[in-house]
Amino acid sequence: MPDLFAYEFIRNAVLASLFASVACGIIGSYVVVKKIGFISGGIAHTAFGGIGLGYYLGINPLFGVIPFSLAAAIAIGLLSRKAKVAEDTAIGAFWAVGMAVGVILIGLTPGYAPNLFSYLFGNILTVSVADLWMIAVLDILIAALTWLFSKEFLALSFDEEYAEVSGVKTTRFYLLLLCLIALTVVILVRVAGIVLVIALLTIPAAIARVFSSTLRGMMGLATVLSALFCLGGLWLSWQLDLASGATIIMLAGIAFLLVHSGRSFISFLKAR
């Protein structure tokens, strides 16, 4: 194993896994306790339009994803709050339209679209040093904002009406939370890809919730779990010659299944 670290792309992959896990643990916990998994999936998929935009403009597709996913987060958030459209309808529409925009823009780009598959399903072994810097900066931004507004986000997640009555600008903080989800998606695209990020946003936090008594503890545990899944999945994919993103998600999925079936089994035994 140590000789693996001689390769720069392995070092980058490990660092990217660790950075991504921090954002995953913090933001994933909010996604799980506020039950906004579907809206997060919508933001992630809409972000594919940003990948297309990046290809079309000939820039790093991740730079296309940042504005696109932020715009998607705000648009979905406002539409579901203010317009008389059912939330899941708004999300579903954005989900598909965002991906359609991506497909059209990639089609309009002359020539072959390299690495397209890696943006859809992740390829952590292709993370560059420039990507790493961007991931690190986004990580710090996400951690700082959630620390600054921790009591507002907590009140928003637990009892939004009470937060509103207490003078918290709930719509503003909700949109900010969706924007932070969008930025986490940007970080996770490299690790798991647009299609698979939602699993990393929900599974580590969902497992952590079972064992945590505070939101902060849940975030910490979710970060550790996420790092275990990413590094474990990376190692397995290397050993078995499988796609890294999909292997990471499979590992997380199996852990999720084991924890929850184990829990049901224990409560079944207790009930007898």
Next chain:
Amino acid sequence: MKREVIRCERLGVEIGGVSVLKGLSFSVAEGDFLAIVGPNGGGKTTLLRVLLGLQKPSEGVVQVFGAAPGRAVGRIGYVPQRLFFDREFPLSVRDVALMGRIALKTPFQHYGKADMQAADEALRIVGLSALSNRRIGALSGGELQRALIARALAGKPQLLLLDEPTASVDPEMKTTIYDLLDHLKSTMTIVLVTHDTGTVSRFVGRVLCLNCSMVLRENPSASPCGEAAQQVYPYPVDLLLHESRNPR
């Protein structure tokens, strides 16, 4: 003269084209204990939402502490009817009480020692000190209701608004909650939405009966709540009248 805490003049509310409240005028003075009763759909919760600034009135004037509703944040404690939340939410009872301090904080401030003390004091008042480290989802219905009252009290409000705090608790806990309110009424103004037409007259100073067009009984001791309840409820009402303990 006592300070006016709430003033409604010809208040009307329409939701989706349906008139929920119409021509409602009343005022609540400092130290009052007002009960709002009436059948389902009578607009009780809507009135509370108007006072909290969550629902815009379609006509009339509403003032809370002399300002528009929603402007008196930090002086109002609110206890919702029932809270639908994730039973597995990783949050202790103390953390929930601590949330009652949020109105007194600016966005960048974190909770400090004074906030912790206020939260613990509020939990002591409602008798939940022993459970303060328990997960909020592990509480029984009555304990949860008291935790929500503690959250409202932690902000040291001057006005306490409660929406059917006894709706989902057993008779013994009901008495406990009313005794608690009876104890609190000397320190703050209380407005209570309730279905307990019988019990309230024993504790409250005034009863407001809502049935779209409203009936106001200014003084349950002189003109018992029961009479008004018979008028507003479309079905026979169980009446237990008690001697009023607080003649005005």
